Amino acid sequence: MTKPKLKLYLAAPRGFCAGVDRAIKIVEMAIEKWGAPVYVRHEIVHNKFVVDGLRDKGAVFVESLEDCPSDRPVIFSAHGVPKAVPAAAQARQMVFVDATCPLVSKVHIEAERHYQSGLQMVMIGHAGHPETVGTMGQLPDGEVLLVETADDVATLQVRDPERLAYITQTTLSVDDTAGIVAALKARFPTIVCPHKEDICYATTNRQAAVKAIAPQIDALLVIGAPNSSNSKRLVEVGRAAGCDYAQLVQRATDIDWRALDGVGTVGITAGASAPEVLVNEVIDAFHDRYDFETEIVETAQENVEFKVPRVLRAPA
Known part of the structure; x- marks a missing residue:
């Protein structure tokens, strides 16, 4: 056949x-x-x-x-x-x-520095996400106010509108966050911005790669977990960039093949916590069903490496 x-x-x-x-x-x-x-x-x-x-x-x-x-x-x-x-x-x-992650720790240090300067913090993030909980937990109660959407900014009750700074979760949608930041700056013109963008390089790069392929594909598969913030953002970014069908799958067994009937082009990416072995598993599943050619769309190269803590490098 x-x-x-x-x-x-x-x-x-x-x-x-x-x-x-x-x-x-x-x-x-x-x-x-x-x-x-x-x-x-x-x-x-x-x-x-x-x-x-x-x-x-x-x-x-x-x-x-x-x-x-x-x-x-x-x-x-x-x-x-x-x-x-x-x-x-x-x-x-x-x-x-x-x-x-050292890039999350950077946000923690940034929040602490602003707090020591007498500023109240606004955090852009998702309520209940472990990273948001951890970051808000760096400072005393009431010192970090959470906003999830641009609409939240309008109802924000702050201590002093002239003494504010904002920080963000590292795994957010770049575009959605830009809208929330714009709302914050419009309501609080003197709000202090991060010295360097809080959304991490990996989140930004993976979203840029999805934006590059989205207009060329009929369907997008994002390999990642349902509780992975950066993976879920990739699905949203794909849809916003022009790919109407975007599906989050943990493994090849989760693919809805009926939804792919008749498509001619499919994009594949993986969230920052998904190993390449799962990407290969998905590609193998396509090999069983399709005669396909592959094109790699590379929008950035990454060579970042973080050292493990010294306690693990020292002898037992």
């Missing part, structure tokens, strides 16, 4: 970013140094395949520090944690390793 013809556009960059790569390495090195089990507070990154793989190696994932025994090491996820968490670990004399 003749397979239907198809063209696949592979977005680049896609998949793992430096912060995710570092976080996974931290868990693996901790298991190697201290043996299993090693406890991880929250999923180290938002990807079931990655989490299951680390669990098989000896990682135990918990949602609270209280679920960790005091005599085993604990790792804090790449999304960051409120200040109270490492303080509680120290109080219990626990060995802990902070796997917070």
Whole structure:
């Protein structure tokens, strides 16, 4: 039987970013140094395949520090944690390793600096997301106000409209965030902006690559987890850039093949916490069903690398 013809556009960059790569390495090195089990507070990154793989190696994932025994090491996820968490670990004399992405830590430092200067913070982010919770938890209650949309800006109750700064979650839609920033600047003209864009390079690059392929494709598949903020943003960016059908899939088994009936071009990308092995799995699934050619659309090259904490590089 003749397979239907198809063209696949592979977005680049896609998949793992430096912060995710570092976080996974931290868990693996901790298991190697201290043996299993090693406890991880929250999923180290938002990807079931990655989490299951680390669990098989000896990682135990918990949602609270209280679920960790005091005599085993604990790792804090790449999304960051409120200040109270490492303080509680120290109080219990626990060995802990902070796997917070350095670009998230940069936002934490920025918030602290503004707070010390007497500014109240406005955070653009998603309520309940671990990164937002961790960033807001760097400062006392009431010092960080959360906005999720431009409409939220109109109802914002601030202490002093002349003494404000804003920060953002690192995994937001670049375009959506620009609209919220514009609303903030319109209402609070003196608001202090980040020294450098808070949305991380990996989020920005992956969204730019999707924008480049979206006008050329009939359908977009984003490989990523349903609780991955940056992956969900890629779906939204694809639709906004002209691709009406965009689907988030965790693995090849999640693809809705009936929805792809009759399409001639498909784009593939992956969120920053999705490994390339899952991209290859999806491509193999297309190989079983289609006669296709592949084109890589590269909009940026990445060579960022973050060191793991010194405690893991030192002998046990």
